[in-house]
Amino acid sequence: MTPVLELHRITKRFGPLLANDGITLSLAQGEVLALLGENGAGKTTLMNILFGHYRADEGEVRVMGRPLPPGKPRAAIEAGVGMVHQHFTLAGNLSVLDNVVIGSEPLFRLRSRRAEARAKLLALADRFGLPVDPEARVADLSVGERQRVEILKALTRDARILILDEPTAVLARPEAEQLFRTLRGMTGQGLSIVFISHKLPEVMAASDRVAVLRAGRLVAERRTSDTTPAELAELMVGRRVTRPRRAARAPGPVVLRAEDVTLVERGETRLDAIGFEVREGEILGLVGVSGNGQATLGRLLSGLVRPTSGHLTLGGQDMTALTPRALARAGVGRIPEDRHAEGVIGELAVWENATLERARDPAFARNGFVRRIAARTFAQDLIRRFDIRGATPETRTRLLSGGNMQKLILGRALAANPRFLLANQPTRGLDEGAIAAVHAQLLAAREAGAAILLITEELDEALALSDRLQAIVKGRLSAPVPAEEADPRRLGLLMAGAWEVSHAA
Amino acid sequence: MRLERRPQVPLLYAAVSPVAAVLLALTLAAGLIAAAGVNPLAAYAEMLKGALGSRLAVTEMLARATPLILTGLAAAVAFRARLWNIGAEGQFYLGALTVAWAGHGPLAALPPVLGIPVAMLLGMAAGALLLLGPTALRLGFGVDEVVTTLLLNFVAVLFVGLMVEGPLKDPMAFGWPSSVPVASGLRLPDLVPRSRLHIGLLVAIGAALLVWLANARTVWGAESRAAGLSPRAAAFAGVSLPRTLLGTAILSGGLAGLAGGIEVLGSTGYVTTTLSPGFGYAGIVVAMLAGLHPAGVVAAAVFVATIFVGADAMSRATEVPSFIADVIMSLSLLCMIVALLLATHRVVR
Numbered sequence: 001m002t003p004v005l006e007l008h009r010i011t012k013r014f015g016p017l018l019a020n021d022g023i024t025l026s027l028a029q030g031e032v033l034a035l036l037g038e039n040g041a042g043k044t045t046l047m048n049i050l051f052g053h054y055r056a057d058e059g060e061v062r063v064m065g066r067p068l069p070p071g072k073p074r075a076a077i078e079a080g081v082g083m084v085h086q087h088f089t090l091a092g093n094l095s096v097l098d099n100v101v102i103g104s105e106p107l108f109r110l111r112s113r114r115a116e117a118r119a120k121l122l123a124l125a126d127r128f129g130l131p132v133d134p135e136a137r138v139a140d141l142s143v144g145e146r147q148r149v150e151i152l153k154a155l156t157r158d159a160r161i162l163i164l165d166e167p168t169a170v171l172a173r174p175e176a177e178q179l180f181r182t183l184r185g186m187t188g189q190g191l192s193i194v195f196i197s198h199k200l201p202e203v204m205a206a207s208d209r210v211a212v213l214r215a216g217r218l219v220a221e222r223r224t225s226d227t228t229p230a231e232l233a234e235l236m237v238g239r240r241v242t243r244p245r246r247a248a249r250a251p252g253p254v255v256l257r258a259e260d261v262t263l264v265e266r267g268e269t270r271l272d273a274i275g276f277e278v279r280e281g282e283i284l285g286l287v288g289v290s291g292n293g294q295a296t297l298g299r300l301l302s303g304l305v306r307p308t309s310g311h312l313t314l315g316g317q318d319m320t321a322l323t324p325r326a327l328a329r330a331g332v333g334r335i336p337e338d339r340h341a342e343g344v345i346g347e348l349a350v351w352e353n354a355t356l357e358r359a360r361d362p363a364f365a366r367n368g369f370v371r372r373i374a375a376r377t378f379a380q381d382l383i384r385r386f387d388i389r390g391a392t393p394e395t396r397t398r399l400l401s402g403g404n405m406q407k408l409i410l411g412r413a414l415a416a417n418p419r420f421l422l423a424n425q426p427t428r429g430l431d432e433g434a435i436a437a438v439h440a441q442l443l444a445a446r447e448a449g450a451a452i453l454l455i456t457e458e459l460d461e462a463l464a465l466s467d468r469l470q471a472i473v474k475g476r477l478s479a480p481v482p483a484e485e486a487d488p489r490r491l492g493l494l495m496a497g498a499w500e501v502s503h504a505a
Numbered sequence: 506m507r508l509e510r511r512p513q514v515p516l517l518y519a520a521v522s523p524v525a526a527v528l529l530a531l532t533l534a535a536g537l538i539a540a541a542g543v544n545p546l547a548a549y550a551e552m553l554k555g556a557l558g559s560r561l562a563v564t565e566m567l568a569r570a571t572p573l574i575l576t577g578l579a580a581a582v583a584f585r586a587r588l589w590n591i592g593a594e595g596q597f598y599l600g601a602l603t604v605a606w607a608g609h610g611p612l613a614a615l616p617p618v619l620g621i622p623v624a625m626l627l628g629m630a631a632g633a634l635l636l637l638g639p640t641a642l643r644l645g646f647g648v649d650e651v652v653t654t655l656l657l658n659f660v661a662v663l664f665v666g667l668m669v670e671g672p673l674k675d676p677m678a679f680g681w682p683s684s685v686p687v688a689s690g691l692r693l694p695d696l697v698p699r700s701r702l703h704i705g706l707l708v709a710i711g712a713a714l715l716v717w718l719a720n721a722r723t724v725w726g727a728e729s730r731a732a733g734l735s736p737r738a739a740a741f742a743g744v745s746l747p748r749t750l751l752g753t754a755i756l757s758g759g760l761a762g763l764a765g766g767i768e769v770l771g772s773t774g775y776v777t778t779t780l781s782p783g784f785g786y787a788g789i790v791v792a793m794l795a796g797l798h799p800a801g802v803v804a805a806a807v808f809v810a811t812i813f814v815g816a817d818a819m820s821r822a823t824e825v826p827s828f829i830a831d832v833i834m835s836l837s838l839l840c841m842i843v844a845l846l847l848a849t850h851r852v853v854r
Contacts, residue, residue, distance in 0.1 A: 014509075302741060324743030334741075342741040345734045356731060357742040365724045372722075396513070 002065045004029045004192045005050075005081075005161050010059035012045055019045040020056070021216045027161065027194060030187045034203040034224070035196045036236055037213035038431040039402065043196045044086075046213070047163050051083045052076045063161070082154025086165040086196075088146050090153075092139035096132050097121060100153045117156065124155045127189070129182055143291065144175040151182075162186070164195040168202055172289035173492045180206040198236070200229040214238050233432075241432045243464060244440045246483075247447070251467065252280030255451035256301075256319075256420045261310035263296055263475075270296035272475040273310070278420065278451040283442065284480070285466025286455045288495055293475035294455050295337055298424040301453065302334045303327045314420060328357050333413030333450070337424040339402070343409045346398025350388075351379035353397050354412050378415075386411035387437070403434025410441050414450075421445055424455045439465060459488050473497040508850040515848075522844035523794050523801070527808065529844075530836035534829060543823045555818020556811040562818070564700035568772065570810035572597070572781070574709035575764035576788025577795060577802040578716050579632075583757035585720065585797050587733040588640065588750055592654030593761035594785025595661030596632035598776075600762025602665050603631035604769045605776040606673060608687025620691045625708070625766050632762020633755040635661065640754040644747050658785065666778045675775065683777040693771035703771035710803060712760060717799040719756075729753050761785060782813070783831075790838045796845070809834060 003026035012020040019042045027033050037043045048054045050061050055071035062068065063079040076083075090099050101117045118134050125132050130148045138146060147167065154162055162183075168176040183193050183206065197203050203210055204224060212220040212235045220235045234240055256278045263271040271293050278284045288294055299305045300312070303324040312320045314330060322330060334357075336342035344353045355364045355375045364375050379393035386407045391400055400408065406426065413421060423442060427435045442465060446452055455472075456462050462469055469486050471478040471494035478499040481490070493499075535545035556566045576593045583590035590596075604624045612620045639653035666682065669675075673684040693703040720726040731739040732749045740746055764784060769776055791809055795801030816830030 303743070304740060324741060328743070336741055341735070342738050345731055345738045347734050348731065352727060352731075356727075356739075356744070359724050359727060359742070359744075368723050368725065370722060370724055370727055399513070 003027055004064055005194075006062040006065075007046070007050060008060045008062065010046060010049055010056045010061070012042075012049060012054060012056050018216045020049065022059070023213070023216075023218045025211055025218060025221075027192050029192050030190060031209060032183060032187055032193045032195070032207045034207035034210045035194055035213065036198065036200075036203050036210050036232060038198055038236055039429055040215075040431065041213040041236075042216040043213055044165055047083065047165060047194070047196060050076070051081060051163065077157050077159075080158060080160035082151075082157060082159025082162050084147065084150045084154060084162065084164045084167060086167075086169060088150050090138045090146060090149060093137070095135050095137055096141075096149050096152075097134040099138055099149060100134075100156050104157055120156055121152060124152055128155065128186055143170045144172075144179075147171070147179070160191060162191060162193045164193070166196055166198075168197070168199065170290055172496060174496050176202065200232055203232065204229055212236055237432045241436055243436050244443055246283075246443060246465060246467075249281050249447065249467075251282035252449065254279050255315055256453065257311075257313045259311040259313075261300070261307045261312060263300060263305065264308045265296070265305075270475050271300070271307070274472075274475070274477040276453075276470060276477060276480070278453050280419075280451050281446055281449050282467045283446050283452040283454050283465050285462035285469040285483075286453065286472050286477075287459060287462045287469060287491055288455075288457065288472035290457055292472050294424065294472060296475070297472070298337050298422065298455060301332075301422045302336065324357060325360065328416075329361075331416070331419040333416070333418035333421040333445075335406075335409055335413055335421070335423045335426050337428075337455075339405055339409055344397045344405055346396065348397055349393065350383070350391050350395050350397055350400075350408060351376045351393035353408065354379040354382055354393075357412070382408065382411040382415060386414075386441070401434075403430050403437070406430060406434065406438060407441075410438060414441065414445055417448060418445075418450055421450045421452045422455075423452060425457065426454070427456075427458065427461060435461075459491050462491070463488070471495050471497075471499070507853055508846070509853045510850055518848040519796070522848045523796070523805070523841060526794070526840035526844040527837055529840045530833055533836050533840075534833045537829065537832060538825050541825045543825050548819050548823055548825055551819040551822045552812070552815030554815075555822075556815035560697075561700065562814065564697050564702035566807070566810045566814045567706055568700075568702045569814050570806045571703075571705045571709050571771070572764040572768050572784045573787055573791055573806035573809055574706075574713060574803055575760050575767065576784050577791030577806050578709075578712055578788075578799060579757045579760035579764070579785075580788045580792035581795060581797040581799065581802055582716060582720075582760065583636075583753055584792060585733055586729040586750060586753040587736075588643075588753050588757065589651045590636055590654050590754070590757050590761075591651055591789065592636060592639065592657050592661075592785070593757075593764075593788045594781060594783065595654070595658035596635045596758045596761035597765035597768075597781055597785045598658075598661045598665050599635050599765065600628035600632040601765030601769045601776045601780055602668060602673075602684070603762070604628040604766035605684045605687060606668075608691045608770065609673075609685045612691065613688035615691075617690050620688075621693065621770065624687075624691060624770060625763055628762045628766025628769075629759035630762070632760070632765065633758035635762075636754040636758030637751065640750055644750060662778055665776060665780075669777060673776075681777075684775045686774045687769065689774075691770060692774060693767070701772065703767075705767040705771040708763075708767060712763070713799040713803050716756075716760075720799065725749075725752060761788070764788075787834060790834050790841075793838055793845075794841050809837075 005027040007023055007025040010020050010023045023046060035043045049056045052071055052073040052075060060067050068079055069075045097118055100121055121134055130152055132148055167179060187193060207224045210222050210224055211218060254277045259275050260273050261271055262273050303322050306320055358364055364371050376393040383391050388404050388407045390404060427438050442452060454465055463486060466483050468480045468482055470480050478494050538545040538548045556562055579593045607627050608624050612624055635657060639650040642648040642653060643650045669682045669684045675683050675685045693705050696702045696704050696706055728744045729749045732744050732746055736746055768780060787809055791802055791805040794805035812833050813830045816827045819825055820827035
């Protein structure tokens, strides 16, 4: 039987970077293939070539044995390839049906085929178990529902091959499990699926076969049943990377305390009477699925917003009125959730980013003028101490890799030995090597006595680093669980909000 | 075909792009000149001669460049912080009107060493005030300052018209709508004897130096650049966006107001509704051609002044109307925008 999809010796260069190096891969009908690799391994590039967003420098894509003309997404769609992007390509102000119909209709027609499209959409939704309301406005849907719309959009265009780019990045565990059940149902009806992931557990659970990419090359293909997570991890990273372990340490007095903190923004309750405390030399892990109030909590503890009610104290002093600069002076280090949008300014030099939050500090300013030598020396020092590779004080910050950018932010936050450190998604999007480096720095700061609040979506990370854990769901916090009593299953339940049920019972 | 951001803009491209843009604009305009039945090379030769060919030509050109340097700086300062001040024209007029009023009345009796600086400061204050309103509206309610500053230009010019037809009308001007002249002691001394070039040029160049110093060396300059590049990251680092933008508005509006004040004190001595042949709008072109750099602003202002003064001479010597200057300037702006894009991006297939 011919494979439904073949990639033959695909090579793609971006300037000096070899993003895909002679990759040959095939997909059988009814198969779920996982494309595993770290950030920058070339997974998304490969799928973009397949879908026609990019044109390969060399090589060929064949669907059902027929070569696909390069660089034409429409040709890919017509050949039966559907793509669900990591960042959804839906128009929020339109209805589900509008989003599905858009682009598939001829431009010059007086009457659109809405009724037909609607019937088809509902039939597909029913057949594949993807319930949607065609008239709902996309902006009002949850992330999981939006993903369903994306999948249905591909299916209404008669996709036989579905490509999903990091489909679980935005989903809670139960939603992710539901998604994989749905995908399994689709392959039962003859569809073939490729999904991109860097998460080993879901690759092991949901795929038939795994292709591992590393630095643009296909380094291994395995039947999922014949491999282990440990083997895949090593193939993916190329060496054995061990994340540092947390040593026992008795926590000191409470550094940061939140009591009954509520934050209402534009009529919506973002944080609902939350309470927690972080002690000296302790890491409190806050786990939760993205979009449950973590961003608001991050902005609150970064001095960007004020609570509507409740108390927030730092070392016993009220800190609700502190601005970012005042927080920095009070010994608070901050790692923002989005390093590109908030952490650094790409167009500025490393030294400017290193000193921006303390720009008016006497160490870096005199009479309103920048102390350029002092600022550069400080940046040079950070580069050395935090092993920021590929950087000089003069380097434009956007030229750094994600991991090195994060080291710069971490270094800036830790340079003054903070009392309290807010680490909001500190390893999001980083590769294994950089994750290990960030973890080591966080643990070193804990050892040095910093009270650390770790906000993360990665259960492994939360379990490895935290002394205590709390889950955040819809702006509310669960009661703390000591690390010894926590396991992925229990945390998964907490993240789904299960504690509320047990409270009620 | 797509555009891909270059990791680093080659220095050569950055340096060459304004020159290439100007040459391309002149080439395109040559087509229009030829269509008017004139040899483009001969026309451009007339233009150069008219702007640079004699002592008189050079002083005229530099007198024209003086307000352009200031309005160019006004645009450059604002755009760097992503404050889209399109209202330099109105700020120019309000500065001019204020100086004309003060120079005739309250300041007339003061000694020049005191009166001239105070008049200039008043002009700056007037320009700054006119930009503070739109900036406050943007900060408070998200009102687009492109619209408000642009429309205020017409309000300012009409207000000048109201004043020179009314309270400030010069009774000695034979019914011509112009304001009463400022005291002769307040007029700016000539820089070159027997010419219209006054020491306002030195003030403008001094302003360029100060703006450069503020941009490149002060904490304020660093913060306003950060706020312009990424308001979110700047806010996270504790840069107050309102404070930075209001400061930028005061500086930008002040520079445009100063341009108007200096034009009155140095050039005409009074204000009319035709005092500016579009200095405020041309300042935007000057700032873009300069890549928002203060030193570049001086050079670009000299270029634009050369085109304008030269075009007048050209239209006297040939059949080409002087409107060609507006065409060349507009084409330069368009070509510069394309050149900037090509310098920072590369085309990939």
